[in-house]
Amino acid sequence: MKKFRNNLFGSLLSISTFFVCTAQRKTVEQKVDSVLRLMTLDEKIGQMNQYNGDWDATGPITKDGDKQNQIRKGMLGSMLNVTGVEHTRQLQEIAMESRLKIPLLFGQDIIHGYRTIFPIPLAEASSWDTATIRLSARIAATEAAAAGVQWTFAPMVDIARDPRWGRVMEGAGEDPYLGSAIAAARVRGFQGKGLGNTDALMACAKHFAAYGAAIGGRDYNSVDMSDRTLFEIYLPPFQAAVDAGAATLMNSFNDLNGVPATGNRFLQRDILKGNWKFKGFVVSDWGSIGEMINHGFAKDGYEAALEAVTAGSDMDMESRSYINNLSRLVKEGKVKIQLIDDAVRRILRKKFEMGLFDDPFKFCNKEREQRQWNNAENLRAEKMIAEKSVVLLKNENHLLPLNKQTKTIALVGPFVKAVRDNLGFWSYSWPDDTVRIVTQFQGIENKLGTNARLLYAKGCEINDSSQAGFAEAIEAAKRADVVIMSLGEASDWSGEAKSRSNIHLPGVQEELVKAVSMTGKPVVVLINAGRPLIFNWTADHVAAILYTWWLGTEAGDAIADILFGDYNPSAKLPISFPRTEGQIPIYYNHFNTGRPATSDSDRFYRSAYIDLSIYPKFPFGFGLSYAEFTYSNIHLSSSSMRANQPIKATVTVTNTGNYDGEETVQLYIQDLVGSVVRPVKELKGFQKIFLKKGESKQVSFTIDIDKLKFYNSQLKYQAEPGDFKIYIGGNSRDLQEAPFSLK
Numbered sequence: 001m002k003k004f005r006n007n008l009f010g011s012l013l014s015i016s017t018f019f020v021c022t023a024q025r026k027t028v029e030q031k032v033d034s035v036l037r038l039m040t041l042d043e044k045i046g047q048m049n050q051y052n053g054d055w056d057a058t059g060p061i062t063k064d065g066d067k068q069n070q071i072r073k074g075m076l077g078s079m080l081n082v083t084g085v086e087h088t089r090q091l092q093e094i095a096m097e098s099r100l101k102i103p104l105l106f107g108q109d110i111i112h113g114y115r116t117i118f119p120i121p122l123a124e125a126s127s128w129d130t131a132t133i134r135l136s137a138r139i140a141a142t143e144a145a146a147a148g149v150q151w152t153f154a155p156m157v158d159i160a161r162d163p164r165w166g167r168v169m170e171g172a173g174e175d176p177y178l179g180s181a182i183a184a185a186r187v188r189g190f191q192g193k194g195l196g197n198t199d200a201l202m203a204c205a206k207h208f209a210a211y212g213a214a215i216g217g218r219d220y221n222s223v224d225m226s227d228r229t230l231f232e233i234y235l236p237p238f239q240a241a242v243d244a245g246a247a248t249l250m251n252s253f254n255d256l257n258g259v260p261a262t263g264n265r266f267l268q269r270d271i272l273k274g275n276w277k278f279k280g281f282v283v284s285d286w287g288s289i290g291e292m293i294n295h296g297f298a299k300d301g302y303e304a305a306l307e308a309v310t311a312g313s314d315m316d317m318e319s320r321s322y323i324n325n326l327s328r329l330v331k332e333g334k335v336k337i338q339l340i341d342d343a344v345r346r347i348l349r350k351k352f353e354m355g356l357f358d359d360p361f362k363f364c365n366k367e368r369e370q371r372q373w374n375n376a377e378n379l380r381a382e383k384m385i386a387e388k389s390v391v392l393l394k395n396e397n398h399l400l401p402l403n404k405q406t407k408t409i410a411l412v413g414p415f416v417k418a419v420r421d422n423l424g425f426w427s428y429s430w431p432d433d434t435v436r437i438v439t440q441f442q443g444i445e446n447k448l449g450t451n452a453r454l455l456y457a458k459g460c461e462i463n464d465s466s467q468a469g470f471a472e473a474i475e476a477a478k479r480a481d482v483v484i485m486s487l488g489e490a491s492d493w494s495g496e497a498k499s500r501s502n503i504h505l506p507g508v509q510e511e512l513v514k515a516v517s518m519t520g521k522p523v524v525v526l527i528n529a530g531r532p533l534i535f536n537w538t539a540d541h542v543a544a545i546l547y548t549w550w551l552g553t554e555a556g557d558a559i560a561d562i563l564f565g566d567y568n569p570s571a572k573l574p575i576s577f578p579r580t581e582g583q584i585p586i587y588y589n590h591f592n593t594g595r596p597a598t599s600d601s602d603r604f605y606r607s608a609y610i611d612l613s614i615y616p617k618f619p620f621g622f623g624l625s626y627a628e629f630t631y632s633n634i635h636l637s638s639s640s641m642r643a644n645q646p647i648k649a650t651v652t653v654t655n656t657g658n659y660d661g662e663e664t665v666q667l668y669i670q671d672l673v674g675s676v677v678r679p680v681k682e683l684k685g686f687q688k689i690f691l692k693k694g695e696s697k698q699v700s701f702t703i704d705i706d707k708l709k710f711y712n713s714q715l716k717y718q719a720e721p722g723d724f725k726i727y728i729g730g731n732s733r734d735l736q737e738a739p740f741s742l743k
């Protein structure tokens, strides 16, 4: 009974008594309806309104005391960027002073960790390890939920084919199949055993839709694409997120073929809430309802609110278009009350499922918050996940792993002693960051102890134009047995609004590599970045390259494990690496065209540049290991299949190297002739296997009809009889193939 005093029905005693007696027996839908019946129009609109929290040392939202009054009046359903048990409790207490005592929802961008920072999502995607990715989201959710957060604005499931776009770092790369598997894993990780548990966050798949296809890679830009590309490439990860139970979706800033996503009925009403039967709610992106005025799609906030609510945007993040206009729109008959009720019902449903009506303070537990603050187990998991995220791009003459007995090692570059630059965009600062985050220097020192002499020279800053520090770096290199150079882009150069036209290694860093290489010492390069960078000289001349992305709190220890052979790298690129910006967009699952270029010596009068290779610098799916894997004996259980008779494709993988190791076996399919043209290959399966040195394993994939389906000229999703090829291998370029047909 006491619990209920704190909730919606505590103040209205007679209603409360009725509710308490029947609540247990009611379904969530009945509970939602019974609340809805009590609400005034203004209270309903309040639930559709979300504000950012402004905090200062003296208490909650003191910069805008009016927000507190609005909460008290029931004019606010949710807040973002308010964390910590103390803060969320203070605001929830104010919500409990409102007439109906509807609890607030607290949302935050928990993108790759909260207290423990995990690798950026693109790095984690390189692991192709959905169990690991799920674990990372699980831990992030546990830590954030212990700090009063109930809802994360993640995962970002936008496909990205343009590395100039700063937000490639937040997603899973260019492929819809891999992207869908990872989207589902992240949703399941965040939501844990289900909403209602105190360690589960509501997930929010974003940005619906096609935000990753911004023209020219400029953030927030327009998107112009065919329905087929939308359905085949950009929507599948969203559908996978919905199927995995994502509680919410966020729409996006871009317009799609002329209609802003926020006001797009086709996307939100027809596809999401219609075809996919999504029962959660849609939150706008920050201010995106109001931004439809800038788009030239709405004259003012009144029209913007009308377009957005009609299109199916249920909650307004920070534009205040709903709170200022919806009531008038309803009273003037422009918006039917059923639309408002539908949006509010969706929001209340989640609040009930979260158990917030039973106990609005269930996420406010100081002791739990404290327990998660320094959780050593989470740090161990972070290190393991970081190791799985590092891609070995080159390893000539088996330079790696380095011998732990190496006497003198020169550590050169602007990232060797970097602290927060190990984390990447969308990570939180904590007062003890300098103690907690393991720098790369520390990691190597931890690994080697006093065995080795470590020489350090920064060489240059990240975006330096000066070579003044080169002499010291060259001197250190000369005195060393091996040089480890740590280079890259600043961690806030990727992320939201961080588009770059030039994605080369910044400043004079590549000049530094040349200068250090001139010493003739063996050089290992680590590249820290949130996107594929261009570093052709380094790629062509340096013996060993590890693409570390941004690895998080334990970056230094994870990198040291890989450098010195305590972990054998296993990651594979989830996105193609271009040779120049002029090659963008470059992606592996392109069409063949009428004049396909087949090699660099066959590219004239072909769909190719006359002055550039047809190949990316590093292809999708690529990544080496200290082991070596050979593929042989590809065969099919039958060379023809029927819709109801799947066939099996099998390949033998052998570890012919000197180390035990993990390989990601990738399956691609090509439909040779279709009623619409089909990609040269499409990822349709992958498996991770572990092979001891000398060991062989047979790996099999089932090819069923679903793997052959596509959107035909009528946009019907179906397979067409005819000829196909399957390809299996360790990346999208080096593959074994076999033909088959669908009867």
Ligand code: NOJ
Binding pocket: 080, 109, 153, 206, 285, 286, 496
């Ligand atoms: C804008 C970003 O586009 C979105 O991804 C994020 O969740 C919101 N801001 C809230 O921070």
